[in-house]
Amino acid sequence: MSARVLTLRTIAFAAALAASSLASAGQVPGADSAPDIRVSHHDRVYAAEQFSNTVSVTDPADNRLLGVIRLGDPAPTNFSPLYRGQVLVHGMGFSPDHKTLAVVSIGSNSVSFIDTETNAVKHVTYVGRSPHEAFFTPDGKEVWVTVRGENYVAVLDGTTYEEKTRITVPAGPGMQIFSPDGKYGYVCSSFNPEVDVISVADHQIVGKVPQASPFCPNIAASPDGKQVWFTLKDVGKTQVFEAKPPFDLLKTLDTGPITNHVNIVENAQGMFAYVTVGGLNEVKVFRTDNYEQVATIPVGNLPHGIWPSGDGTRVYVGLENADALAAIDTLTNKVIAQVPIGQAPQAVTYVPGAVAEGDGMQNLQPLGVAGNTAHLYLGAAGAHASGAENFPTSVALFDQGLLQVLQASVTGLKPKQPYVLGLTDRADGSGRIDALANFMTNPAGSAIVNAIGQIRQVVSVNAPQADAGRRYLVIVPLIDGHTGSPVQVQAL
Incomplete structure (x- = not known):
């Protein structure tokens, strides 16, 4: 056997070993049994930008802004009674097949459904007053929208995007996320101090978890199906509870003023919760097994939304008062890139394999005045x-x-x-x-x-x-x- 053939086989074996190690644990919102997906030019990072009414589209392979999807106009154009665009682009989720983005606009009470391949809006559903977040159930059959200005979760059909029913909850539902197995939906509140656990199968409330304060903006479920983390913006705390009955509260952490979003990352070092703390311009990192804080990462002005890459090697953070997206290496917990995006980014999502073919540049526009x-x-x-x-x-x-x-x-x-x-x-x-x-x-x-x-x-x-x-x-x-x-x- 030639040395060249041996070398090629050695390289192939090393590549296979590396791939298998990356496939050891999946990332949110999926289960940890799902394979990890390496960062590539097929992936996209999206940020919902509240004042430019845009969704920025970034290629994480080279941390490059590709352009923005313009859902509306800036002020004062959007004050007109004849205005038809979206206002206060804010919340964001995506479908299990990674082909559809659901974008909530608070001011126009809408959910815009965007084709990730073409960046085209394929449907708009209008719901009740001041919706906040929208996310697909793990089977893709429903989209739950927390209607924060009222007292219900609007349940949309996952194919037609039309509202089919409502789940009544205490006033001010802030955000919902689902257990990886699709059995439970967890709905925190922005007006009442409780999280409601809802059975996805029959839309019935099956559990309640006390919040230390009334104002929860964000919630995340761990890929292993064991924990749910949620943030409390008004008191600067983050809480953790069991993801399964009896849904006991496990831990309360003092994270800092304007605690915004939380998300869960699995990498070679374990499982970690990353929390954006807007008032400190930091991201704090905690182990999920013993809640030890293991890192404090300075990122820039007013960090808000956060989401991990498909392999857990990075997390991306929207900097609300810096008009930027910060990329963090999760093994070193250092910022490795900062990408200029639209105005006041709120929710951030990372969608692996969003673009299967082509450059994914269709229907994108430059930043323009938003920069x-x-x-x-x-x-x-x-x-x-x-x-x-x-x-x-x-x-x-x-x-x-x-x-x-x-x-x-x-x-x-x-x-x-x-x-x-x-x-x-x-x-x-x-x-x-x-x-x-x-x-x-x-x-x-x-x-x-x-x-x-x-x-x-x-x-x-x-x-x-x-x-x-x-x-x-x-x-x-x-x-x-x-x-x-x-x-x-x-x-x-």
Whole structure:
């Protein structure tokens, strides 16, 4: 036997061994018995972008933005009574065959079904007030949509996408996910402190799990069918319960202000929960066997949605106030790439094998105005700090053309207290305050604050201007209807 043939056989054997090791455990939302799927140019990472009303499409093989699927227009066009596009593109799920994306738009009460091969919208279903997330059952026969502005889960036919029934739950269902075997649906709440466990076969509630607070935005089931993890945005906690009866609560973790999404990753080192903590600009990583925190990963401004690759070697994180997608290597827990995407990404999904043939570029558009965003920071009044990581509040100005949407990720304030985000003409915040938005902090002393208008014209975000023309962002407490002394001011 020649050395060349021996070498080729050795290489083939090594490749087969590597493939078998990768196939040892599947990734969410599937079972751990499913084979892993290597990262390739056939895969896609999707992010739902709330202010540009787009879905960005990224090729994970080279972490390259391919373009966006434009579901709607920016403000003020979408204020028109004749407007027909989608508003506040937010939630996202995908079908078991990886060929259909279900995208929820909160403001227009819709679920858009998108062909992953062509990026074309093939159907739109309108549901009740302010839906939040949509996901297919593991058999693909149904799509459950949590209608957060009401008190039910809308159940759509998985083929026609038409609503066929409703499951009544306490007001404010936040998100649903299913056990890998398809037996249970787990529905957390954004308004009531309980998770409802629902039998998929007959749509009956078969269990309830207490939440430590009323506001759960996200929930994930482990591929081994043993655990369910959910986040609590208002109190900065993450909780874990048994995925099977009696659905006992297993653990409560203090994860940090504006705890957003959670997802589960299996790799060569074990099974881990990755939690995005918006107020700290971090992703925290926990073992699922003993709940030990094993890593803290700085990722950028306001991490939100998170989803693993088909082989568990990466997780992708949407950075809401950075208009970017961060790719994390799960074996080193380091950020290996950052991809520019649309405005204020919310849910993120990774779909292995989304494009079987071709380049998958059909019906995609460039970012356009959605790529124009300015970033600011606020720090404690009177303090002297440098570096964005030292400022508790990050601000993004999302360009909408005629207007800008301002979003502030506020932390470091007193809990459950009223404040004003405003503009002043003095750098120390001591001048007259023109209010942009009044807000109340949550129990963790944080808040997501929004305003809209021609804000870029009155806030300097570039080179210093003459004092007479410059305005500064400031946060002040609201005391008996009057503004108090500044507690946070714009970093210069």
